[in-house]
Amino acid sequence: MIVRITVLCVAVAMIYAALRLQRPELATAVSLAGGLAAVMLLMTQVEGLTGWLDAFQALLPADRDITAIVLKGAGIAILSEMGEQLCADAGESALAGRIALASRVAMLGLCAPLVGELTALIGGALR
Numbered sequence: 001m002i003v004r005i006t007v008l009c010v011a012v013a014m015i016y017a018a019l020r021l022q023r024p025e026l027a028t029a030v031s032l033a034g035g036l037a038a039v040m041l042l043m044t045q046v047e048g049l050t051g052w053l054d055a056f057q058a059l060l061p062a063d064r065d066i067t068a069i070v071l072k073g074a075g076i077a078i079l080s081e082m083g084e085q086l087c088a089d090a091g092e093s094a095l096a097g098r099i100a101l102a103s104r105v106a107m108l109g110l111c112a113p114l115v116g117e118l119t120a121l122i123g124g125a126l127r
Helices: 002-020 024-058 066-089 093-126
Strands: none
Touching: 002 024, 024 066, 066 093
16 A cells, blocks of 8 residues: 555656646646545555454443544544645645644644543552
């Protein structure tokens, strides 16, 4: 899978470099389409992880929805990374930085309840 994605991205980069000088708007669209195609190729890997997450969740108490939190976190990470890279490629490093900050704040908010539960669990085990 990684070989396919690497070949795809290298090919898109070569097309992008060829188009960038004469048709920059088309080059950006090609780059975006190539990035989306790479993510679509990764979807088979993500589908394989859902079975693992279900098995992991079966080991945990039923009142925790760990799988949903992990999937949301992965989605935030993937989308924000794509957004950051697109902004950086377009020369908008300030916007890329704002996306990075927003994703970190979102992840912190997503994980805060889990950290609280973990702290309580460890505190109870130490008493």
